[in-house]
Amino acid sequence: MVIDSHCHLDLLAKKKDINQVLLEAAKAQVAAIVVPGINEQNWLTINKLASEHAMVYFALGFHPLFLKEVDNESIIRLEQRVAELKNNRKLVAIGECGLDFYQGRENELLQKSLLIEQIRIANQYQLPIILHCRKAHQDLIALLKQNPPLYSGVIHGFSGSYQQAMDYVNLGLKIGVGGVITYERAQKTRSTITNLPLESLLLETDAPDMPLYGYQGQPNEPKMVNLVLSSLNMLRSENEQTVTSQLLKNSKLTFNFCD
Numbered sequence: 001m002v003i004d005s006h007c008h009l010d011l012l013a014k015k016k017d018i019n020q021v022l023l024e025a026a027k028a029q030v031a032a033i034v035v036p037g038i039n040e041q042n043w044l045t046i047n048k049l050a051s052e053h054a055m056v057y058f059a060l061g062f063h064p065l066f067l068k069e070v071d072n073e074s075i076i077r078l079e080q081r082v083a084e085l086k087n088n089r090k091l092v093a094i095g096e097c098g099l100d101f102y103q104g105r106e107n108e109l110l111q112k113s114l115l116i117e118q119i120r121i122a123n124q125y126q127l128p129i130i131l132h133c134r135k136a137h138q139d140l141i142a143l144l145k146q147n148p149p150l151y152s153g154v155i156h157g158f159s160g161s162y163q164q165a166m167d168y169v170n171l172g173l174k175i176g177v178g179g180v181i182t183y184e185r186a187q188k189t190r191s192t193i194t195n196l197p198l199e200s201l202l203l204e205t206d207a208p209d210m211p212l213y214g215y216q217g218q219p220n221e222p223k224m225v226n227l228v229l230s231s232l233n234m235l236r237s238e239n240e241q242t243v244t245s246q247l248l249k250n251s252k253l254t255f256n257f258c259d
């Protein structure tokens with residue numbers, strides 16, 4: 001059994017029949033899929049997907065690349081939603097939130113203040129946090145040290161150095177391992193993932209984005225998480241059984257999945 005800890009099923013639904021996608025995921029031993037929130041527009045959709053499909057779970061938050069419609073009341077509405085869903089076991093995290101300076105630092109202050117607010121909400125409701133980071137590891141690590149998430153979480157789709165990864169691990173966070181490790185050219189990330197503690201890793205696809213090596217040009221899907229696991233197994237020194245069962249355990253512990 002494997003868990004896809006990061007999959008934009010709502011975006012994939014625009015490209016593929018979601019019932020078929022989930023059927024194939026189940027056949028491929030995918031036990032659960034976590035669908036991150038992006039902005040207020042997708043919260044209802046992913047909540048609905050989770051209530052309709054046993055294997056689908058979701059998170060609520062503001063993705064740093066989709067902040068156009070964020071206003072002064074946005075965080076209040078997020079907090080209200082989370083409070084309403086407090087007893088819904090399908091809501092498993094806050095996010096995805098974080099910092100993305102790929103296109104520059106124009107809205108750096110907005111990104112940072114929204115992230116701090118989302119960490120506060122995660123801590124208040126005892127939820128883990130799903131973090132997104134591009135071109136911002138230094139800023140993100142500094143911000144997390146000042147505003148530590150208290151209920152763990154994951155830095156998703158990680159690519160970077162061992163030292164950066166360990167900074168997150170030392171903050172109690174997991175490292176999301178995705179399709180990037182299927183590419184031979186991703187040497188730095190591959191060597192990082194090879195050397196990190198096995199207890200710190202989670203599997204993900206980030207579907208429909210981040211196609212695996214050999215599948216470029218096709219929408220990525222949750223069933224592919226098995227191929228990420230195969231690549232991980234090739235990198236790690238532990239035996240396959242140990243890697244598979246530890247990775248499942250890591251996801252279950254992070255998101256408090258009930259069996």
Ligand SMILES: [Zn+2]
Pocket residue numbers: 006008036096132206
């Ligand atoms: Zn994402």
